[in-house]
Amino acid sequence: MDDKTGDKDGITRRGFLGTASLWAVVLSSLTLLAGIFRMSKADVYYEKSRRFKIGRPENFPVGTVKKLDDKRVFIFSDNDGLYAVSSVCTHLGCIVNAVDWGFMCPCHGSKFNRDGRVISGPAPRNLPWFRITRHIDGNLVVDAGREIKTGTKFKV
C-alpha cells in the first residue's frame, strides 16, 4: 500500500520514466539516422529524361535496325511493327552490340537472341523491351522507364 505507483511486476514510476526516456533517445537517434540517409538519396537526377522522341514512323521503314547510343536502345522495324529493345546488358550494364544472331555483350560475354532473351553468359535477365507510343505531333516516343512484355510491337 506504500508504493502506489508500482504494480506486482515491480514497474515503478521512476523505472518507467527511465526506460521511456532511454527509448526516446534510441528512437530519435534512429529517426535522425534515417533522415541523414534520406537526405543523401538524390531527389534531383541530372540526367536526360527516360522518355524521348525518336522521330516519325516514316523514318523507320521495315528492316530498320537503329542503335541509339546516347539513349541506350535499339529500334527495330519489321512487318509486325516497331519495337525498342534496351542496349544495356542486364549483367553489369555494359552496352551490347547487335550481331546477326542477336546481341552480344563485350564485357562478360553474355549472349542474347534477336528478341533479347538470354542465350548464354552471366546475364541474369532478358534485355527489356520498352513501350513505344505516338505523340500528338506524330513523333514516336520511347519510354525507357516502362518495360513491356517481350514481343509487344507497335503497329504503325
Added chain:
Amino acid sequence: MNQPGMDKFRENLRNIKGSFAASLLRTKRPISGRSRAAVMLNNFFLHIQGVRTNVNTLRPAYTFGLGLVSLFLLFFTTVSGILLMIYYNPSTGDAYNSVKDITYVVFAGRLMRNMHKWAGEGMIIFVMLHMARVFYTGSYSRPREFNWLVGIMLLTLTFVLNLSGYMLPWDQLSYWALVIVSNIIQSSKELTDALGITPYFDIGGMAKEFFLGGTVPGKATLIRVYFLHIMLLPILLFIFLGVHFWRIRKDGGLSRPAGAVEKSVFSWPDLLRAEAAVFMLCLAGVLVYSFYVDAPLREMANPLIPENPAKAPWYFLGLQEMVSYSAFTGGIAAPALAILGLALIPYLDREEGHAGVWFSGRQGMITALQSLLAGAVVLAGLLAFVIRFGWFRNWWPDVPQILIIMVNPAGIWVAFVALWSLRVIKKTGSTRMGAIALFTMFLVSYVMFTYVGTELRGPNWEFYWMKSRWPVH
C-alpha cells in the same frame, strides 16, 4: 658596456638552442633511464607508445614491421593526396583534364600522383599481410579480439578508399569500373528478379541509385565519390586507426609467447630507431617505385564506348570473377560470408596459449600447408572446370536463374571452405587449427580469384593465358 639587460639578452640568444629544445621536449637530454622514460611520456606524438618496449616486439621476424609499413603508406597517401587536391577538380567536365595537368604540367605532379596511387594500393597489400601476421601469430586471441574487428574495419575502409579514388580521374578505367561497381552494388536484384518481386521491392536498384545519385554514372556520382574519398572515409579511417592504436596499448602491447622471459628495453631510442628505419625504407620504396612506374590514365570517360574487357580495379577483380558466375552470390553473399567469417574467428576460437608463436607451432604449420595445397588444388580445379565447360546456362539455356544463384562455383567454393575448416576442427580437436585452415583458404581464394580476374580474363571475360594473346580490336 656594463648593462645587465643587454647581458641577459646576449646570454639568452646564446642559449636559444638549448632552451628551445627543453621547451619542446619538456625534459632533459634522454640519456638516463629516467629522462628516456620522461621523453616518451612528455611528448604528444611519443606518448602513444609505451616507455619500455618488450624485446619480442622489436624482433623483425616477429612483425616484419607490416603494421608500421601500412601506417607510413597511409601517411604518404595523405600528404600526396592533400597536394593533389590543390589541382584536382571534381566535375565531369574538368576532372580528367585536371588529372592530365597534374600528370603532365604541374611540377612534381606526376610523382605525387604516382605516390598517391602506389602507396594507396600498397596499403591493400600490406594491410592484408599485416592481418596475416596477426592471424598466424595467434594475436587475435583474448584480450585482443576487439582489435581484430577494428582491423577488419580498417581493411574494409582501405579497400573502399582505394576504390573511390580509382573513380576520380574520370577516364575510361574510372567510368567502366564505376559501371561494374554500381552493378555489383545492385547485385541483389538478381535474387529479387528470380523471385519475381523486383517491381515491388527493388532493393538492389535502390542501393545503386543511392550510390550513383542517378540511374547512370554522372556528375552527381563523381561528387559523391569525391566526398567519400576525401571526407567521409578518411575521417572514419583515422577514427578507427586511433581506436586500433589505443587498443594495442590497452591490450598489453604486441602479443608475445606466454612463457617467454619478460625482457624490455627503453623505447627511446630502440623502438624509435626501428620505426625510423622502417619509415626510411618505406619512403625509399615508394619514391623509387613511383619514379619509374606511372599510374595509368586512359582516354576521357565515354559512356558510349565500353572498355573491353571492362574491369574493376585489380583488388576487386576476384569479386568480379565471382560476380560473373552469379551477381548475388559473388557480389553479396560470398563477400558478406568472408567478412563475417573473418570477424567471428576470435569469438569461435577461444583457445588460450597460442599467441606469440608463428602458426602456433608445428601442427599449425602443417595445417596451414595442407589447407594451402588442398585449397589451391580444389579451387584451381573448380576454376578450370568453369573455364573449360561453363556452367548451367551453357548446358541448359532455359535454366531458372534461382538455380544458378543457389548452385554456382562461388557458392560451392564457400561451402567447401566451411566444410574443410569444420573437418580440421573435428580431426585435430582444436578450434585454432580450424581457424588456421579457414584463414589460409581465405587468402588462397583472394589471391587466386584475383589472379584469374586480372591476368586470365580478356575481352568478353573470356579465358586467355596471356594478355598478349588478346585479339586486337
